Amino acid sequence: MASPEVRKAISEAxxxxxxxxGKVFEYGTAGFRMKADLLNTVVFAVGLLAxxxxxxxxxxxxxxxxxxxxxxxxxxxxxxxxxxxxxxxxEWETYATKLANSPLESIGDAYDxxxxxxxxxxDNPARVxxxxxTRASGSRLVGVLNAALTATEVxxxxxxxxxxxxxHYVVRCKNTLxxxxxxxxxxxQGYYEKLAEAFKKVTKGVKIQxxxxxxxxxxxxxxxxxxxxxxxxxxxxxxxxxxxxxDNVINPDSLNFECGADYVKTKQRAPPSSKAGxxxxxxxxxxxxxxxxxxxxxxxxVFRLLDGDRIATLAASFIGDLARxxxxxxxxxxxxxxxxxxxxxxxxxxxKVLKLPAVCTNTGVKHLHHAALRFDVGVYxxxxxxxxITFSENALKVIKSSEPQSxxxxxxxxxxxxxxxxxxxxxxxxxxxMLLVEVILAHKNWGPKEWLATYTxxxxxxxxxxxxDRSIFKAYDAERKLESPPGLQxxxxxxxxxxxxxxSFARASxxxxxxxxxxxxxxxxxxxxxxxxxxxxxxxxGAVKEIVQS
Ligand code: NG1
Ligand code: ZN
Numbered sequence: 001m002a003s004p005e006v007r008k009a010i011s012e013a014x015x016x017x018x019x020x021x022g023k024v025f026e027y028g029t030a031g032f033r034m035k036a037d038l039l040n041t042v043v044f045a046v047g048l049l050a051x052x053x054x055x056x057x058x059x060x061x062x063x064x065x066x067x068x069x070x071x072x073x074x075x076x077x078x079x080x081x082x083x084x085x086x087x088x089x090x091e092w093e094t095y096a097t098k099l100a101n102s103p104l105e106s107i108g109d110a111y112d113x114x115x116x117x118x119x120x121x122x123d124n125p126a127r128v129x130x131x132x133x134t135r136a137s138g139s140r141l142v143g144v145l146n147a148a149l150t151a152t153e154v155x156x157x158x159x160x161x162x163x164x165x166x167x168h169y170v171v172r173c174k175n176t177l178x179x180x181x182x183x184x185x186x187x188x189q190g191y192y193e194k195l196a197e198a199f200k201k202v203t204k205g206v207k208i209q210x211x212x213x214x215x216x217x218x219x220x221x222x223x224x225x226x227x228x229x230x231x232x233x234x235x236x237x238x239x240x241x242x243x244x245x246x247d248n249v250i251n252p253d254s255l256n257f258e259c260g261a262d263y264v265k266t267k268q269r270a271p272p273s274s275k276a277g278x279x280x281x282x283x284x285x286x287x288x289x290x291x292x293x294x295x296x297x298x299x300x301x302v303f304r305l306l307d308g309d310r311i312a313t314l315a316a317s318f319i320g321d322l323a324r325x326x327x328x329x330x331x332x333x334x335x336x337x338x339x340x341x342x343x344x345x346x347x348x349x350x351x352k353v354l355k356l357p358a359v360c361t362n363t364g365v366k367h368l369h370h371a372a373l374r375f376d377v378g379v380y381x382x383x384x385x386x387x388x389i390t391f392s393e394n395a396l397k398v399i400k401s402s403e404p405q406s407x408x409x410x411x412x413x414x415x416x417x418x419x420x421x422x423x424x425x426x427x428x429x430x431x432x433x434m435l436l437v438e439v440i441l442a443h444k445n446w447g448p449k450e451w452l453a454t455y456t457x458x459x460x461x462x463x464x465x466x467x468x469d470r471s472i473f474k475a476y477d478a479e480r481k482l483e484s485p486p487g488l489q490x491x492x493x494x495x496x497x498x499x500x501x502x503x504s505f506a507r508a509s510x511x512x513x514x515x516x517x518x519x520x521x522x523x524x525x526x527x528x529x530x531x532x533x534x535x536x537x538x539x540x541x542g543a544v545k546e547i548v549q550s
Pocket of ligand 2: 288
């Protein structure tokens with residue numbers, strides 16, 4: 001039980017907020033995310049829970065990130081980060097949901113009930129570190145977080161503005177400091193130094209050609225990339241010639257507006273502001289810099305997207321080659337983890353050309369991350385550009401302790417070693433992923449055209465369908481099939497069988513009030529047609545249910 005002082009402080013602090021009437025909150029794949037003005041009481045609840053999570057884990061640091069990623073400027077969100085920089089353990093998502101929905105008048109009781117249910121030792125210390133993206137509502141929400149942590153006597157550190165992956169990095173560093181798993185200096189500067197050091201190691205002997213234009217979605221990635229550039233070698237010294245665009249964090253409305261990774265991926269076009277020339281490498285981050293996509297304009301003036309699937313295949317092929325050159329391929333189990341949104345051609349390429357296992361999981365990086373941990377080297381990316389690579393303890397041991405038999409083996413081992421530092425193993429990180437792509441392209445001596453030539457994407461279409469109640473859409477088989485509403489899956493199966501290389505599925509979004517329909521097929525018109533037909537079937541099934549319910 002909380003002490004009477006803490007109970008009193010919670011009640012007094014909670015009085016300042018008003019819970020939006022009739023709104024049910026749910027901790028989803030991206031934490032809580034919605035219109036920023038609805039979030040006060042949710043953030044308050046998350047603050048209370050963060051302290052409990054830390055106490056439960058004997059005072060390890062827990063992270064709280066205030067961001068709504070690629071959502072519009074008027075939204076915001078909040079999510080918890082576990083000690084190793086990973087997403088919050090699934091069981092605790094239900095506690096977060098419970099606390100966020102508890103009436104304010106009795107939030108102290110709900111807090112005490114949770115302490116009992118989770119069996120938290122209240123004498124343990126509690127430590128929380130938090131940060132936010134550049135949204136205007138962030139400072140108010142951080143104030144709410146501060147109030148919850150103060151009321152519950154939690155030690156906390158406010159790191160102001162950070163990218164989401166930077167906070168994940170700091171959390172992992174803080175909790176591994178002084179142990180054999182030490183991950184780096186637990187500061188923003190430590191993050192830049194670690195990346196820059198690793199970048200120098202892996203670019204030894206290679207030259208990075210041309211320039212890279214980075215669209216920062218007018219989010220926190222802009223100022224942070226500018227900072228990172230200060231630590232990297234200049235183009236003249238063998239570094240990357242980085243041109244930063246869409247880095248306006250002064251006008252809050254410009255965030256993610258007609259720019260950023262989500263815009264580029266979903267619209268399949270460059271931001272209208274783009275001035276890139278033919279074959280220029282371009283990249284887009286999202287609003288909190290955990291997603292990355294590349295693109296370019298080819299000689300025929302056609303826009304070409306290089307999405308998360310492309311980054312995954314590029315990285316898997318490079319690491320596979322390095323492991324072979326280093327003579328350690330037999331000792332490392334390398335695998336790629338994707339979701340159902342991965343283009344079918346990328347999966348074929350992984351299995352048939354790279355000859356690596358490809359695993360499909362539910363949407364949401366936490367699912368991919370866990371599946372990746374089953375490999376020695378687990379490459380995981382969502383098609384939208386969110387992902388990273390994990391190295392098992394065995395992989396690190398093999399890479400660090402193998403005796404090279406030749407200069408070529410030495411070079412490959414050094415490069416692999418550098419990669420384990422360059423890659424943010426806690427979470428998908430657009431800045432780290434960007435350096436990784438640049439390094440690989442330089443090693444392979446490839447421009448974006450050669451990268452694109454590895455395989456040909458099947459034309460695909462993603463449609464958002466609004467239905468009365470998305471919760472009736474229940475999926476299974478890594479969300480590739482629907483068990484409810486009844487009859488819908490059979491309809492989708494029958495539709496997709498009519499198209500050459502047709503594949504389609506529908507699932508309820510975890511972050512928006514909608515059902516998403518994905519379709520791919522051998523030609524653009526077939527993919528569009530299949531998507532339209534499946535979307536109609538979803539709309540009908542949703543509407544039928546609505547009538548049944550009323
Ligand atoms: P939902 O809304 O559940 O489809 C979206 C993305 C996920 C993931 C989460 C979290 C797609 C199709 N879906 O989830 O991949 O990134 O947001 O941000 O891109
Ligand atoms: Zn994001």
